[in-house]
Amino acid sequence: MSDSRQGTEKAAAPQRKDVRRNKQILLDAAAAVFVTSGVEAPVRDIAARAGVGIGTIYRHFPTRADLIVAVFRHQVETCVEAGPALLASCPTAYDALERWIDLFVDFLVTKHGLAAALQHDNAGFETLHAHFIDHLVPVCTQLLDAATAAGEIRSGIGGLQLMRGVGNLCVGAENDPSYDPRALVTLLVAGLRQPHRSGSESGAADGEP
Amino acid sequence: MSDSRQGTEKAAAPQRKDVRRNKQILLDAAAAVFVTSGVEAPVRDIAARAGVGIGTIYRHFPTRADLIVAVFRHQVETCVEAGPALLASCPTAYDALERWIDLFVDFLVTKHGLAAALQHDNAGFETLHAHFIDHLVPVCTQLLDAATAAGEIRSGIGGLQLMRGVGNLCVGAENDPSYDPRALVTLLVAGLRQPHRSGSESGAADGEP
DNA sequence: GGCGAAACGGAACCCGGTTCCATAAGTCGT
DNA sequence: ACGACTTATGGAACCGGGTTCCGTTTCGCC
Incomplete structure (x- = not known):
């Protein structure tokens, strides 16, 4: 095989x-x-x-997915390598995470339909899925862990989960200029933030009247 | 039309x-x-x-999508009606938004493949898309506006955008127990929160307390 | 140059959505 | 109640698109 x-x-x-x-x-x-x-x-x-x-x-290529994997293998590699590099070069781990996610989003949205293909469990696409998971998730987890360790984000979400979320958000970006996955991903990542000690400079929002 | x-x-x-x-x-x-x-x-x-x-x-039903729409019409209605109700009964608009989104997620994840079907622009699925958009987006926008007006969330994201994001996050939930769309949606909605001006959120101040 | 193995091409098959039309069933006027 | 007309029905046929299969071609090595 x-x-x-x-x-x-x-x-x-x-x-x-x-x-x-x-x-x-x-x-x-x-x-x-x-x-x-x-x-x-x-x-x-x-x-x-x-x-x-x-x-x-x-x-x-026994299945179309294998072909896709082969075509994008190089770019996945690049993305994988960017993880540690960003971690080393960014002021905070959260920063690195943010930028790495951005890189990933870039990758997905510039390949028409890649994100969509990634979530087709059907067909023989498990290869595609698996390849992305295998290579990218550890990197994501690493960044996540670093940010968590630094107390910059709330814990409770795994690398796989986050990657899937981001991937899902990128689906359909190319057929619809009014859809801006980046904005949503930004929101998602922002949601990860843990207000250090929820010290509540809260201002208006969280206080229930 | x-x-x-x-x-x-x-x-x-x-x-x-x-x-x-x-x-x-x-x-x-x-x-x-x-x-x-x-x-x-x-x-x-x-x-x-x-x-x-x-x-x-x-x-x-000229196309499968029409059939799907017909089958779920009632539940979409229910969701539509829940919007204003929540707005009236919840302490804050943000609360209402949060719970409404939760309702919507419930709806999507309990129907196998519905979320996935929603994003297939292909085929004759624009009917499906359109029906959801037409009915649900205004409600979402209303909630969003209310929360924005109350200064509870950052502005800059539209109802359509948010709905698409949430819908996308719900894709693939049913085939994979390890994937928890609700957690991600929660994160997304949390990201909407505007911590007045902590961190790098520079300028603008369209919040006007 | 000849031979066996490996690769090639593309016809054929499967599956799922959609269309078409001969036939069946309902409706209405008388 | 009956026949003519209208509308609905069933399902075979068609259209892609993925995948398989096998007779033919090409390669590499003697």
Whole structure:
């Protein structure tokens, strides 16, 4: 099953070079089609764009989700690496978290339909889901933990939970300019904040008359 | 546009009584199937359950979304009516908003796949979308406005925006017990709170106490 | 150059929404 | 009560879109 599951990114060399070539052609074609038609583009379109048969796609990527994962693997990596970097470079852990989430939102909203694809439990999309979860959640958790440890946010929400929330909020952003996922994500993250000691500079809000 | 705009629920009297009867049978069957198989259940299943042909469904409900709307119309109404009631009975507008949102979340999470269906812009689901938007958004906006006027929340987010956010957060709740949309929605709504001017919230002061 | 293995292409299949139309059933005038 | 007309019904057929299958082609190695 997992010919692509090598520990390093270097998969074992495929014996035939047309295989390697085709795989690359496919990845390029898929990336191109994803940009123009979104992640939900028909497999046939990608095959056509790549100039290969449908069977070839399925040989390389057992399901569309695998193809999506492959195409975006690099960017997921980037996002993963950004976590610790932000933690090191930001004044507060909360800051780092905020910016990392922003990065993630950027990633999602710039790929048409990616967020939507992520929540399709149906189909064979568990691969996609799993890949994102596996790689991104630990980073998110780390940031969350750091902010919690610093007393900057309320605890009680896990990295997975937060990621899913953010991912969900990003669904449908591209088809509707009036929908601004970033604003909502900002709200969500703001909700995480723990007013240090709820000292209640409260002003107007929380006091019940 | 106008078909949904009837003052009363009474549509013009259907001439033939089998029509009325079948429509009701269909609604019942659909409701039953939705409960067991979720909102995304195949139209054929609903037809089978109702003991009618597929054509009959489409005669009554041009698209699946219309059927969904019809089935849930009553509960949407209930939600709509709850808005002003909460506003009247809650100590603060923010409280009312919080509880209304909670009601809405309840509604969404108890209907398998409804939230997901709501965001499918594809297909003929704009009817569904539109119905929810038309009826629920004004209520939400009202609550939001009241809370804003009372200086209890930051302004800058619209009713539509908030509803979409909440709806999105509720997607996928039913297939995954580890996902708790309510917690995230709570966070989101908490983020709405405006701590007058603590932290980096610079300037503006549109709160005017 | 020839041979076996691996890859390829794309027709075929499955599934689900939607359309269409011949047929059945209801309604109404007489 | 009956026939003509109107409207509703059932379900086969159609349209994508994902996925599978297999005869054919190509590759790599002797």
